[in-house]
Structures are given as structure tokens and as C-alpha cells.
Amino acid sequence: MSMKTKLMTAAAVFALSTGAAFAESHMSADGNPMVGGAEMFPTKTIVENASTAENLTTLVAAVQAAGLVDTLSGPGPFTVFAPTNDAFDKLDQSQVAELMKPENQAALAKILTCHVVAADAMSDAIMGMIADDNGDHAVTTVGGCVLQAKMDGDMITLTDERGQVATVTQADVKQSNGVVHVIDTVLLPAE
Template sequence: MFKTTLSIIALTAGSAAMAADNPMVGGAEMYADKNIVENAVNSEDHTTLVKLVKSAGLVETLSGEGPFTVFAPTNEAFTKLPAGTVETVTQPENKEMLTQVLTCHVVAANAMSDAIAGMIADDGGDHPVETVGGCVLSAKMDGDTITLTDENGRTANVTIADVKQSNGVIHVIDGVILPKQ
């Protein structure tokens, strides 16, 4: 009994230590030893994103080995889209469009904010970011904040950076990135 209790305490302390390096997101601890999907489902600020990832059939992909950098829009970011947009893209006939929108938020690399800021500086203040979905984002610095502008001129700010995952990193953003229209 005593040994079992110590093991549980040690596991809990170990998990807390793994989360201590990560910021809280949506009221939930984010664990570096869990993958992107395992962490995202716990964030109260990302319920819309999780619903869309499930609708697009991307759960298995984003649970995979990676590495992935995900620019994760909050629920509030989705409310900035025209009324009915989220409902429209979740219709079965729009699955391809939804998949492209979501994969325009994903880069096939593990890019922490200091690396992104370095690339922006190396490129004279504007770094092109190619996404899995075929979008090219313009990454810039606004003071200490990384901004991403899509091909339509929509800008999103990184509000929480460097949320480490077992298969990459999440950067929370306040806007939705859309493919070129």
C-alpha cells in the first residue's frame, strides 16, 4: 500500500513537472509528454478547433509522430468569421475545404517562437511560412508578438507561444488562417 501510494505520488509529481514547463491553455495544463490532440481536447478555449479536427478526420494525423507546429485558433477566433462559416465547413460535402483550412494552420516542423523570430530577423522582418495545407503565411514581429498574415491579408497574433507537445508545438492564435480565395 505504502509503495503504491509513493508510486502514484511520484507519477503525479512527474506529470506536474512535465506541465510546469508549458503555459496553461484554456484553463488546462498542457503536458509535453502528450501529443497535440491529447492536450487540445482539454483546452476550454479550443473546443471549436477540436470539433473541426474531428470533422475533418485529422485526429489520427495530428496524433502521429510529427513533428508539427500548430497555430491553434481559439473559439473566439472562430467567432470572428462570418456567421454560419463553422457550420458550413462541417457539412460532409465541405470536408475537403475544412481539411485545407485546418492544414493551413500546420507546419511540418517543430518551430519554437525563438526560432520563428530568428527566421523573421534573418529575412529582414518578413519570413514566409509554408503550411501543410499549401498556404504561405507571412510571419512578422509586432514588438515581442509574432504575427501571421495569410494570403488574403487576414492577420492572427500568437497569444500563447511554445506549448510543447510530444509530437511538436502549439502556438495559440487569435485569428483563423484561410486559404487564398
């Protein structure tokens, strides 16, 4: 099977598995993706769009506390695996509060950059890489973390260096400086 056929097959599987529900519940009347009740505009940056999403407020606060606003507002391209507020709620809240303190900015930046790839990787490309690597594709992040991208049925999953698995719950939210894939678990670097 050629790479083009694999990508087309992977894209078709993804579209079939998420298409109707995604189109109805995650798209605005203008055809733009909706995240956390907010319309995501492909002409705005990752930070500009994320700042309007009700389910990404913890991520936005963490990006601000880590001093990464300017970076993620830059030209990119970036692929951001964006954990929701519910994903952050799975963590020990005293540790989250500790990480948000100015003296822990470097540790927080390390965690957040484990969610960023210096490329514009749409879901069909990720699924193609997974298929090409026999079901398990290593993804190196800006923060130096290595995530393992796999398929779980028709869903893309990412396993962090601690063995935690995040599922992409909303893919391909195009931004002016990259793409966002919403995930359900915070990815952590090895201790």
C-alpha cells in the same frame, strides 16, 4: 551579428515581453503550460492536449470533422498555430456551420492544414527566421498556404493569403509530437 546572437537576442526579447505574465498566468504548479484552463503535458499529443482546453473546443471539433485527428496524433513533428474559440467566432457562423458538414470535409481540412507546419518551430526559431529575412519570413504550411511571419513590437504575427493578421497570444506549448502556438485569428487560404 551571428545567427546564434540573433536567436539569443530574439529569445531574450520574447522572454522579456512575455515572461512574467506568461509564467504567472500560463503555467501550472508543475511548470507545464496552461491553455484554456487546462494543463498541457509535453508527453501528450497535440490532439490529446487540445481536447482538454476550454478555449480550443471549436478547433478540436473542426479537426474531428475534417478527419485530421489521426494525422495530428501522429509522430510529427508539427507546429500548429491554434485558433481559439474567439478566433472562430470572428468568422461568419453560417459559413463555419457549413464547413463542419461532412460534404465539406476537404474544404475544412484545407483551412485547418493552413495552420500546420511540418516542423517543430519554437518562437525563438521563428523570430530568428524573421530577423534573418529582414522582418518578413514566408512560412509554407502542410496545406500549401504561404503565411508571412513578422514581428509587431514583441509579438509574432502571421498574415494569411487573404491579408488577415493573426497574433500569437501564447507561444511554445510543447507537445510530444510538436509545438502549439495559440493565435487570435483563423488563417484562411486564398479563395
